[in-house]
Amino acid sequence: MSYYSKATFFTSAPDISHLKDDTGIEVAFAGRSNAGKSSALNTLTRQKNLARTSKTPGRTQLINVFELEPDRRLVDLPGYGYAKVPLAMKVKWQRSLGEYLQKRKSLKGLVVLMDIRHPFKDLDQDLIQWAVDAGLPVLALLTKADKLKSGKRKEQLLMAREAVLAFMGDVTVHTFSALSRQGVPELESILDTWLERHKGDESEPA
Ligand code: GDP
Numbered sequence: 001m002s003y004y005s006k007a008t009f010f011t012s013a014p015d016i017s018h019l020k021d022d023t024g025i026e027v028a029f030a031g032r033s034n035a036g037k038s039s040a041l042n043t044l045t046r047q048k049n050l051a052r053t054s055k056t057p058g059r060t061q062l063i064n065v066f067e068l069e070p071d072r073r074l075v076d077l078p079g080y081g082y083a084k085v086p087l088a089m090k091v092k093w094q095r096s097l098g099e100y101l102q103k104r105k106s107l108k109g110l111v112v113l114m115d116i117r118h119p120f121k122d123l124d125q126d127l128i129q130w131a132v133d134a135g136l137p138v139l140a141l142l143t144k145a146d147k148l149k150s151g152k153r154k155e156q157l158l159m160a161r162e163a164v165l166a167f168m169g170d171v172t173v174h175t176f177s178a179l180s181r182q183g184v185p186e187l188e189s190i191l192d193t194w195l196e197r198h199k200g201d202e203s204e205p206a
Helices: 037-045 087-103 122-133 150-167 184-194
Strands: 008-013 025-031 063-069 072-076 107-115 138-143 171-175
Touching (some): 087 122, 107 184, 138 150, 138 184, 150 171, 171 184
Parallel strands (some): 025 072, 025 107, 138 171
Antiparallel strands (some): 008 063, 063 072
16 A cells, blocks of 8 residues: 555645644645646545545635645645636735745645646746745646657656756656556655655554
């Protein structure tokens, strides 16, 4: 059983400012709506319905927190980029997101999910830059990798690795597919580092 399959629903918060328990270590997942964030979380945790795919564009979404073990959490941030969301709401969300990235002590890494066919839209770039400026490591995960043939996939990966140099921070890029499970070991390995897990952590005591 993988460590990540132990994830259970922990809590929901209507807003980042309502997140409590700033202890231990958490890793946040963010992306444009439809980027494949829920699918990636469900694939990582080997659970079909842990993260729900949102069917109602523009609806206020909760932040969902999943616990792996006491003081180890995955935070599912609401998808962004809906054209129909009122500007005032967007501004408010961006402000609280910026604050979360800067002030949350337990936050040790940010996974930004982007469709491999069109990564680095404006808000993706803003988010990565805010995280870098806050001193956080970022994993840019290029999702739905199965949608591209291998040549094109490699080309997109190389392009993305070149593009992230501009952020001047700790930004890693990997491809990922919820369909083929390609990229799961790479994602797990980075999360292991951020969550300060070491080889043998999951082994049973003798
Ligand atoms: P979210 O809004 O970011 O949580 O995105 P979802 O996980 O709900 O995925 C959005 C759409 O993309 C859904 O129709 C998924 O079935 C599809 N999708 C997500 N991941 C993959 C993937 O790895 N491969 C393929 N082919 N489709 C995917």
